[in-house]
Amino acid sequence: GSSLPAKEANLFKVIVKSYETKQYKKGLKAADSILKKFPEHGETLSMKGLTLNCMDRKSEAYELVRRGLKNDLKSHVCWHVYGLLYRSDREYREAIKCYRNALRIDPDNIEILRDLSLLQAQMRDLSGFVETRQQLLTLKPNHRMNWIGFAVSHHLSSNSSKAIEVLEAYEGTLEDDYPPENERYEHGEMLLYKISLLEECGMLDRALQEMHKMESKIVDKLSFREQMACILLKLGRFEEAEKIYRSLLFMNPDNYKYLIAVQKCLGLYSENGQYSADDVERLSALYNSLKKEYSWSSAVKRIPLDFLEGEKFLEAADNYVRPLLTKGVPSLFSDLSPLYEHPGKANILEQLFLKLEDSIRTSGCFPGSSQIEPPSTLMWTLLLVSQHYDRRSQYDIALDKIDEAILHTPTVIDLYSIKGNILQHAGNFSAAAALADEARSMDLADRYLNSECVMQMLQADQVGLAEKTAVLFTKDGDQHNNLHDMQCMWYELASGESYFRQGDLGRALKNFLAVEKHYTDMTEDQFDFHSYCLRKMTLRAYVSMLKFQDRLHAHEYFHKAAAGAIRCYMKLHDSPLKSSAEENDELSKLPAAQRKKLRQKQKKAEARAKRVTYRTLF
Helix, strand or coil, X not given: XXXXXXXXXXXXXXXXXXXXXXXXXXXXXXXXXXXHXXXXXXXXXXXXXXXXXXCCCHHHXXXXXXXXXXXXXXXXXXXXXXXXXXXHCCCHHHHHHHHHXXXXXXXXXXXXXXXXXXXXXXXXXXXXXXXXXXXXXXXXXXXXHHHHHHHHHHHHXXXXXXXXXXXXXXXXXXXXXXXXHHHHHHHHHHHHHHHHXXXXXXXXXXXXXXXXXXXXXXXXXXXXXXXXXXXXXXXCCHHXXXXXXXXXXXXXXXXXXXXXXXXXXXXCCCCCCCCCHHHHHHHHHHHHHHHHHCCCCCHHHHCHHHHCCHHHHHHHHHHHHHHHHHHCCCCHHHHHHHHHHCCCHHHHHHHHHHHHHHHHHHHCCCCCCCCCCCCHHHHHHHHHHHHHHHHCCCHHHHHHHHHHHHHHXXXXXXXXXXXXXXXXXXXXXXXXXXXXHHHHHHCCCCHHHHHHHHHHHHHCCCHHHHHHHHHHHCCCCCHHHHXXXXXXXXXXXXXXXXXXXXXXXXXXXXXXXXXXXXXXXXXXXXXXXXXXXXXXXXXXXXXXXXHHHHCHHHCHHHHHHHHHHHHHHHHHHHCCCCCHHHHHHHHCCCCHHHHHHHHHHHHHHHHHHHHHHCXXXX
């Protein structure tokens, strides 16, 4: 602390140390000891306020910090503490102003500069971020994090070439035998980040040279091979790229990205999914050879269904579906449903499914086979047929088929769940909810069934029952708040829509704004990663996360919540509450007991509406 005698100066150090180690009571005791002798000492008042802030005594904290600042306006500590207080309340713009005032007094304070840079990254003040990072590097050029931070700041400012220069300058400061064993992964991540920057700048040949040169220093060999194959593909060196992608397929033959990349290497990929007859022949040959090599891979069997047509499609679909019906895979229809977007394929699938059903029903075998199928195969086939008719909006046939499947094997939970979905699509929401509840009661430990049931109940506007069902999978205690803490947005959106349909605009608005709050929290959650990712060198993931955050509010759930809240506000505007005179006139006609009860309800609704109004959508 400035201008304190030796004893009190040591006590001030104790306050700072106690704050850093979260020993707040010890820090308060030291602060009070100083303030007994120097009651108006600005920096001590500020530090005491900061300590109280960590003990949830916010109003006292702000009062003390402001008093401290008033007593010592020329102290960088007071301004820094004021900034920390604002930062803890997510008032980042105000915090930045405080840090800038602190830096006017002490322009080379590393700690304040570092805190400022984090806020600039959070608020996307990218020019300021570059400037602050440059200052930090100038003050501490022997610190790795400062070099990396400066490079990242240029990258975020769309100056990737400058970021590469900074990283190369940093590499120039390293010894030949760098890195030591305990820093190999971090250094490898930095090199992969640099290669991705070269790729981004279009310097593909240079990126490839860098990869060959630094291969031994890169620990993440999977990312290394993926990046090298991608660069070779962009350079048009298809044979070399294909060789690497095939080696990656050997590791994971179900990876769609690798399979699509092999197609690109062979010139057999189309963005719109349209292929010439010659291309289809070559693609068929490719996937037939891959099937022989990776007979267990479902991806190499499923992808051909997207490009094959007519009889060849029918044959491939038949071969794909049969083993999955024998095995009993409930998600089979979900896997096939994208094919319904292809003209004509839905009719071919219907023809196939009915043929399989008829054959199993009459002979117990698949067409052209002498092997007797287990009894469950008919049930799974009936399920598939019912889902097919549901997709084609032929609900009566779908219900007949699913009822037959339930009669065949009444213990399979999926059948009740799917029947509930068919009823929902047909518009019978209450029956769908009842069936979903029946499915849930057959396995009370299945969270998915619980969620399905809750969704069906909300569709049927059974909000109270839905909430009681949903909280079965939350912690004991304040269960409704636990649902909110879990950021269960599908539930909040469905609840909001249900309340809106029922005309309860207050509760609807509360649910829609709860979803908006989750997105605000997600934006805030990135704050800790600005320092963590630079320290741990997870730079590619960090930049990817920042790009994701920049388009966060484009997410479907946010749009639904925003639209729902806007509908509530518009409805409130179009249908304002009745005037008090009209209300009193209506109330006077009611019995006294009923009137009192209604008044209490209105007061509660008003209080809830006030709480909601203070929250803004954007």
